[in-house]
Amino acid sequence: MQSEIIVTDSLTKFYGKIKGIEDISVEIPSGNVAFLGPNGAGKTTLIRTLLGIIHPTKGTARVLGYDIRKEINQVRDRIGYVPEFDTSFIPDMTAMKFVAFCARMNGLSVSESKQRASDSLYYVGLDEERYRKLGTFSLGMKQKVKLATALVHDPEIIICDEPTNGLDPTGRVQMLSLIRSLQKNEGKDIILSSHLLRDVEQIADYTLVFSKGEIRAQGNIKELTAEKRSSISIKVRSNQEKFLQRLNDKGIESWIDGIYIESQISHDVEKEIFKIANETNADIRYLGNRSRTLEDVFINLFSKEDLIE
Numbered sequence: 001m002q003s004e005i006i007v008t009d010s011l012t013k014f015y016g017k018i019k020g021i022e023d024i025s026v027e028i029p030s031g032n033v034a035f036l037g038p039n040g041a042g043k044t045t046l047i048r049t050l051l052g053i054i055h056p057t058k059g060t061a062r063v064l065g066y067d068i069r070k071e072i073n074q075v076r077d078r079i080g081y082v083p084e085f086d087t088s089f090i091p092d093m094t095a096m097k098f099v100a101f102c103a104r105m106n107g108l109s110v111s112e113s114k115q116r117a118s119d120s121l122y123y124v125g126l127d128e129e130r131y132r133k134l135g136t137f138s139l140g141m142k143q144k145v146k147l148a149t150a151l152v153h154d155p156e157i158i159i160c161d162e163p164t165n166g167l168d169p170t171g172r173v174q175m176l177s178l179i180r181s182l183q184k185n186e187g188k189d190i191i192l193s194s195h196l197l198r199d200v201e202q203i204a205d206y207t208l209v210f211s212k213g214e215i216r217a218q219g220n221i222k223e224l225t226a227e228k229r230s231s232i233s234i235k236v237r238s239n240q241e242k243f244l245q246r247l248n249d250k251g252i253e254s255w256i257d258g259i260y261i262e263s264q265i266s267h268d269v270e271k272e273i274f275k276i277a278n279e280t281n282a283d284i285r286y287l288g289n290r291s292r293t294l295e296d297v298f299i300n301l302f303s304k305e306d307l308i309e
């Protein structure tokens with residue numbers, strides 16, 4: 001059984017009349033966790049509330065047992081935060097000075113700060129560039145600096161808010177593998193906030209799905225996408241309509257998805273599908289199992305409206 005690193009209790013944040021998050025009561029396990037949801041769903045609001053950057057309108061939360069309302073310094077000591085936007089960069093400062101400065105802000109001594117800054121920059125792959133000025137850094141390099149600042153005080157939890165935004169494919173892969181290695185090799189608990197399913201699928205074992213300031217679903221990704229809920233993809237060359245109609249008439253729930261017909265799996269369904277194909281003169285060109293992807297889960301959870309908004 002995984003232990004919980006964060007427990008929230010009716011956590012609510014309104015910006016005036018605008019809802020950020022409402023009545024969030026969740027238990028977040030240790031490991032690789034993702035906050036997944038479309039733009040404006042409340043992911044950043046929850047993160048900023050947990051860090052005490054903004055104050056809850058109602059409710060509270062505990063991070064590793066510390067109350068965010070009463071023990072925010074203890075909370076901040078234990079979280080490394082890679083923010084979505086960062087305006088704190090000082091272009092004339094070298095990466096080394098900047099990260100060491102962040103370490104000092106976290107209460108480390110001068111010598112400790114230098115050592116930790118150097119180690120963190122090495123970890124994110126910016127060893128050679130550490131004495132270059134931040135103003136000359138690419139977006140991908142800046143993202144790595146942000147990660148280095150999050151690591152500098154050796155926190156137990158690392159929260160990354162949309163860390164691959166604006167990165168090219170190579171930068172994205174590098175960033176994701178760095179985050180993954182933090183969990184695998186350093187034993188950090190990771191929270192990744194993203195609207196990108198492909199990022200979430202690569203990093204996380206557990207996900208909380210956000211919509212309109214609330215948690216719509218949560219669970220182990222393997223369980224959410226469990227094989228038993230998968231379907232069969234069938235491609236036929238002729239009589240597609242008739243074949244589809246007959247499948248549904250026979251109680252095999254089926255629908256068109258692109259060039260394939262998708263059929264719900266049930267006992268002995270393949271035998272029945274071949275029988276129906278034979279009866280309707282539908283020429284089967286392909287038949288294969290299709291695992292349920294996180295995308296299927298995600299799309300099922302949201303109405304079209306949710307995704308457009």
Ligand SMILES: Nc1ncnc2c1ncn2[C@@H]1O[C@H](COP(=O)(O)OP(=O)(O)OP(=O)(O)O)[C@@H](O)[C@H]1O
Pocket residue numbers: 015018019020021037038039040041042043044045046084195210
């Ligand atoms: N400072 C603010 N003032 C007013 N409203 C805000 C503020 N920050 C966020 N909101 C509103 O709160 C809601 C949740 O926003 P939030 O930024 O938490 O979503 P998100 O899931 O992080 O979205 P994204 O994927 O775009 O980063 C949105 O309706 C947003 O407009």
Ligand SMILES: [Mg+2]
Pocket residue numbers: 043044045084161
């Ligand atoms: Mg956000």
